[in-house]
Amino acid sequence: xxxxxxxxxxxxxxxxxxxxxxxxxxxxxxxxxxxxxxxxxxxxxxxxxxxxxxxxxxxxxxxxxxxxxxxxxxxxxxxxxxxxxxxxxxxxxxxxxxxxxxxxxxxxxxxxxxx
Amino acid sequence: xxxxxxxxxxxxxxxxxxxxxxxxxxxxxxxxxxxxxxxxxxxxxxxxxxxxxxxxxxxxxxxxxxxxxxxxxxxxxxxxxxxxxxxxxxxxxxxxxxxxxxxxxxxxxxxxxxx
Numbered sequence: 408x409x410x411x412x413x414x415x416x417x418x419x420x421x422x423x424x425x426x427x428x429x430x431x432x433x434x435x436x437x438x439x440x441x442x443x444x445x446x447x448x449x450x451x452x453x454x455x456x457x458x459x460x461x462x463x464x465x466x467x468x469x470x471x472x473x474x475x476x477x478x479x480x481x482x483x484x485x486x487x488x489x490x491x492x493x494x495x496x497x498x499x500x501x502x503x504x505x506x507x508x509x510x511x512x513x514x515x516x517x518x519x520x521x522x
Numbered sequence: 523x524x525x526x527x528x529x530x531x532x533x534x535x536x537x538x539x540x541x542x543x544x545x546x547x548x549x550x551x552x553x554x555x556x557x558x559x560x561x562x563x564x565x566x567x568x569x570x571x572x573x574x575x576x577x578x579x580x581x582x583x584x585x586x587x588x589x590x591x592x593x594x595x596x597x598x599x600x601x602x603x604x605x606x607x608x609x610x611x612x613x614x615x616x617x618x619x620x621x622x623x624x625x626x627x628x629x630x631x632x633x634x635x636x637x
Contacts, residue, residue, distance in 0.1 A: 511566070514565050
């Protein structure tokens, strides 16, 4: 299995531009998570999906952030408009439910720099 | 409130010596406990988990962790450290009774193994 695949690995953009991050979860996994990692705040859960349905988006910072999962093999996280404080590494992770015992499988991350 | 504490920001160990990375938790119900490792510029990787049963859990790369209910701890250990173990380590807990499937993450401990 190829694991969780994220793209792009690196993104440099200017303030005000739209940013779209993409994720392909592991086949057969029914949970998908978007995390943000910064030095200041550590690892933050932004949103997660179960069977393509958003379950909890309370971690999404503000309306500039949106996430979709149109099918079981693809999800996007969009920031519009982007701001310098959005600079971070964004991780996608997937898991199989197994109740609450399943471990998360992370992608390699998308490093976003907003100038 | 649920929480995870990793009291040490950084742990320094000489190669060949035993290592311990500390983790304590607080949940209202029974805990599911996890350790993850993050190498530089990589995503988090699952190391091991405690769900139920034997308090000593063995995981990847020779790591193990001991669940101690009375001390609400789940310390990560390895008998003999390798330079390649240098990385960032995260402890996480999920409350068995939390229907929201939320993982609570520690802030991470940077492990440095010196040759």
